[in-house]
Amino acid sequence: MNATATGRKKKSGWRGYAIWFILPAFLLYSLFVMTPTLSSIYLSFTSWDGISENIRYIGWDNFKEIGESPRVHNALKNTILVAIALVLLENVVALALAILVDQVRWFRNLFRSIFYFPVLMSGIIMGFIWMIILNYNFGVVNQLLDTVGLSSLKTDWLGNPDYALLSIILSTVWKASGYYMIIYLAGLQGIPQELLEAASIDGAGKWKQFRHVTFPLLAGATTVCVMLSMINSLKLFDQIAVMTNGGPGFATETLTYIIYRVAFGEGRQGFGTALAMVLFALILIISLVQIRLLRKREVQM
Amino acid sequence: MGKTAKKPVTTGNVVLFAITLAIALVFVFPIAFNMMSAFKSNAEILRDAIALPSGFYTESFKYLLTKTDYPRAMLNSGILTVGSIAAMVVVIPMAAYAIERTNRKWTNAIYIYFLFGMMVPFQVYMIPLFKQLNMMGLFGNLLGPIMIYIAGSVGFGVLLYTSFLKGVPREIEESAEIDGSTRLRMFWTIVFPLLGPVTASMVVLQGLGIWNDFLMPMLVLPSGETKTMIVELFYYVGEFSSRWDMIFAGTTMSLVPVLIAFLSLQKYFVKGVSSGAIKG
Numbered sequence: 001m002n003a004t005a006t007g008r009k010k011k012s013g014w015r016g017y018a019i020w021f022i023l024p025a026f027l028l029y030s031l032f033v034m035t036p037t038l039s040s041i042y043l044s045f046t047s048w049d050g051i052s053e054n055i056r057y058i059g060w061d062n063f064k065e066i067g068e069s070p071r072v073h074n075a076l077k078n079t080i081l082v083a084i085a086l087v088l089l090e091n092v093v094a095l096a097l098a099i100l101v102d103q104v105r106w107f108r109n110l111f112r113s114i115f116y117f118p119v120l121m122s123g124i125i126m127g128f129i130w131m132i133i134l135n136y137n138f139g140v141v142n143q144l145l146d147t148v149g150l151s152s153l154k155t156d157w158l159g160n161p162d163y164a165l166l167s168i169i170l171s172t173v174w175k176a177s178g179y180y181m182i183i184y185l186a187g188l189q190g191i192p193q194e195l196l197e198a199a200s201i202d203g204a205g206k207w208k209q210f211r212h213v214t215f216p217l218l219a220g221a222t223t224v225c226v227m228l229s230m231i232n233s234l235k236l237f238d239q240i241a242v243m244t245n246g247g248p249g250f251a252t253e254t255l256t257y258i259i260y261r262v263a264f265g266e267g268r269q270g271f272g273t274a275l276a277m278v279l280f281a282l283i284l285i286i287s288l289v290q291i292r293l294l295r296k297r298e299v300q301m
Numbered sequence: 302m303g304k305t306a307k308k309p310v311t312t313g314n315v316v317l318f319a320i321t322l323a324i325a326l327v328f329v330f331p332i333a334f335n336m337m338s339a340f341k342s343n344a345e346i347l348r349d350a351i352a353l354p355s356g357f358y359t360e361s362f363k364y365l366l367t368k369t370d371y372p373r374a375m376l377n378s379g380i381l382t383v384g385s386i387a388a389m390v391v392v393i394p395m396a397a398y399a400i401e402r403t404n405r406k407w408t409n410a411i412y413i414y415f416l417f418g419m420m421v422p423f424q425v426y427m428i429p430l431f432k433q434l435n436m437m438g439l440f441g442n443l444l445g446p447i448m449i450y451i452a453g454s455v456g457f458g459v460l461l462y463t464s465f466l467k468g469v470p471r472e473i474e475e476s477a478e479i480d481g482s483t484r485l486r487m488f489w490t491i492v493f494p495l496l497g498p499v500t501a502s503m504v505v506l507q508g509l510g511i512w513n514d515f516l517m518p519m520l521v522l523p524s525g526e527t528k529t530m531i532v533e534l535f536y537y538v539g540e541f542s543s544r545w546d547m548i549f550a551g552t553t554m555s556l557v558p559v560l561i562a563f564l565s566l567q568k569y570f571v572k573g574v575s576s577g578a579i580k581g
Contacts, residue, residue, distance in 0.1 A: 017484040021399035022411060024392045025455050032430065032452035033418050039429035050432070100321045105314040113567065114325045117332065120559050120570075122513030124531050125552045128538065129331045132338075132545060138350050140334065174328070182571055235422055238515045242538060256424050263428050264520065273428050280425040287420045 044274040049267045062274030072275070074250055075258040079234065082169060082254055086233040089173045091225055094180035095218075099210075101181070102188045112185070116178035123175070123238025130171040131243045134158055161251035164244050168252060172239055176232065180225040187221030188214070220294075227290040231283060255279050332556070339553040343546040361550035371551060373526065374533035380443055381518070381529060382511045385450040386504055389458060392451055393503070394496055397462030398488060402471070412463070418456035423517060434521055445521050454507055465499045466492075502573040505566060512559065530555050 044062055048055045066072050101112045118126065133140045134157035142154045157167045191214060199209045237256045240246060246253040246261055253261070256279065263272025338346055339361065340354040365371040396415075400408045430449070439445035469492065477487040493500075518529040528536075534551050537544075563570055 018399035018403040018408060021395040021484075021488075022408070025396035025415070025451075025459070026411065028392065028448055028452040029415060029418060029455040032433075032449050033421060033426065033455070034414075036426035036429040036433055037421050039433070040426050043429060050428075097324070100317065100324070104317050104321045105310070106318055111321055111325055112571075113563075114328050116570075117560075117563065118328065120509060120513075120563055121332075121556065122515060122531050124513075124515050124535050125555060126331075128534070128548055128552055129335045131538075132350075132548075133331060133334065138347055138545075140350055143350060174331070178328075235424070237424075241515070242535065256422075259424050259428075260516070264431075269428050276425045276428065279422065283422055284420055 040273045040276055040280075043270055044277045046270040047268075048270040050263065050269040051267070055270075058270070062271050065271065066274060066278060071250055071253070072258065075253045075255055076278075078165060078251075078253060079255040081165065082236060083230055083233040085169045086172060086176070086236075087226055087229045089169070090177050090180055090229045091222070093173055093177040094225065095184050097177060097181040098184035098188055101185060112181075115181055118175045119179045121175065123236075124242050126171065126175045127239040127242030130167070130174075130239075131158060134167055134171075134243075158244050159248055161248050164248060164252045168236075168239050168243055171243075172233075172236065175239075176229070180229060183221050183225050184218060187218045191217050223290070223293050227286060227293075230286055234279065234282060234286075255282075335549055336553050336556070338545070339549040341546065341549075343544055346545050346549070358546075361546040362554070365547060365550055365554070369533075370528065371530070371533060371554070374528050374530040375554070377443065377522070377527055378512055378530040381446055381450070382508050384443070385447045385511055386508050388447065389451050389454055389507060390500055390503060393455060393458035394462050394493060394500070395488065396455070397459045398466060398492060400459065401463045401466040402474075412459065415456050415459045418453070419460070423453065427517070427520060431520055439521075441522060441525070441527055443522070443527055446518055449517060449521075450507070450511055454503075458503055458507075461499050461503065462496065465496060469495050498572070501566075501569045505562075505569045505573040509559070509562075 043055070045057055045059060046055045047058045047061070097115050101108055101115065104111060132138075136142060136154075136156040136159065139157070141157065145151060145154050155163055157163050195213055195217075196209055199213050204212065235256055236254060237260070240252055240254065240257050244252040246257050255275065259272050259275045259279065262275065263269045334351075337354060338350070340356075340358050342358050342360065345352070345355060345358070400412050400415075434440045434445045437445075439448075473491055474487060477491055482490075513531060514529075515531050515535065519532045519535065522528055522532065534548070534555065537548050537551060
């Protein structure tokens with residue numbers, strides 16, 4: 001009798017551990033992620049300035065302003081432009097790099113490391129280096145244009161509103177493509193060699209093999225890379241902070257950047273959180289689409 | 302890899318190699334340019350940016366290390382990275398283990414609740430978080446960012462660990478139960494060592510992210526003793542706007558630890574990426 005009682009007690013101790021194992025993660029996550037996220041939803045309906053004690057509820061006014069402000073529209077336009085450009089360019093470059101690394105005969109691992117290394121750099125440091133390379137007076141790009149006799153093409157790459165966003169996009173492609181390359185490379189290496197051999201026996205050239213065998217089999221990797229690059233492009237921040245600070249004027253202001261500038265530069269935290277809600281909605285939609293697409297693919301496989 | 306070893310070299314091989322090499326040079330150039338320029342004086346840099354350094358000029362490094370807050374900032378970045386990672390690797394696998402092995406309604410609900418965090422970008426909650434840290438007296442304290450990093454990695458970490466735990470057999474744990482070991486002790490001595498691959502991915506991915514992070518440390522550790530290295534470097538742009546030698550030397554010093562980590566842990570970096578690919 002006594003023995004079974006202690007046995008049961010011990011057993012319930014062994015079973016009842018779960019709550020204690022989960023508790024630290026649960027508390028930290030609730031306190032530092034969920035609480036501020038929920039406060040954000042509330043603050044987006046206020047005109048809070050970040051300092052004053054009294055937080056005034058103003059209903060949908062912030063969202064009305066988002067609908068009307070040309071500056072916000074410009075930032076949204078930039079965000080979409082950056083997202084489309086980065087998704088296309090990063091994926092094309094990444095796939096090309098993956099194919100090169102997969103096919104090249106010598107120094108494969110070295111090449112892979114070289115293409116991957118920029119991924120490991122902070123956006124701030126990468127932004128610095130490119131800012132100096134693109135500098136009007138002393139930068140490498142303009143010096144190079146001078147040497148090859150194309151001085152007429154010289155411009156202030158980051159100071160000219162027509163080129164500033166393009167410069168940020170291209171340098172980000174340089175930084176980020178290696179990441180997606182690794183994912184494509186894993187996909188390429190998972191393609192059974194026999195399939196390609198069979199296609200080549202059937203008379204398919206290299207391009208046809210790629211178009212009809214390799215590329216369709218990379219569908220899973222492509223879905224992942226497209227979704228990830230889209231979400232990451234929406235979060236782009238460090239490069240802009242270093243290279244242009246959103247300028248010249250508002251030329252390189254994106255959604256994440258305008259949130260930061262409005263909330264911490266202009267003391268309009270209520271409006272900043274309302275903008276943050278727009279970002280949240282965008283990322284939520286993309287994530288849900290991604291989950292759906294991936295599920296569908298899994299079923300097909 | 303080995304399959305082409307015996308085949309004769311074709312023109313195609315050489316052309317492909319030449320193309321790859323050319324692209325690789327474009328990728329290496331900005332980093333090589335940065336490291337090379339760190340050994341040039343400011344006058345040399347402004348005279349000809351592409352020229353090789355005339356000597357081994359190390360004054361910028363000396364200046365940064367002795368006359369500025371740079372060493373302190375590097376130490377702060379190190380403390381943040383190591384401290385957060387160490388805590389993450391304790392807190393997250395335990396939660397994931399309890400969720401995966403219990404598999405009840407309430408643990409599933411917590412699992413979904415945690416995963417939701419993966420979809421919330423930092424910018425969405427940074428504004429109230431800033432105020433909250435102030436209220437908690439954690440503003441300008443390294444402990445604040447450490448807790449924020451752990452909290453921010455719960456969703457992704459729990460997902461990684463639970464999916465790996467599905468493949469870890471329970472039999473060993475049951476025999477430990479019969480032996481009368483406590484759950485906590487059993488977890489750390491038997492289960493945790495089996496989770497090595499996930500832990501390695503976590504350490505590499507999150508460690509790099511924290512070392513390189515900018516926005517959050519800039520907001521909550523903006524000045525003085527607790528500034529991180531990346532934030533310090535960011536302020537150099539304004540402060541040393543005409544002293545590129547300082548900026549080059551600073552960025553080079555921040556890249557060296559990353560380079561060393563990458564070269565020695567390359568395998569985990571590559572694996573970490575593929576496991577990171579499921580992050581939404």
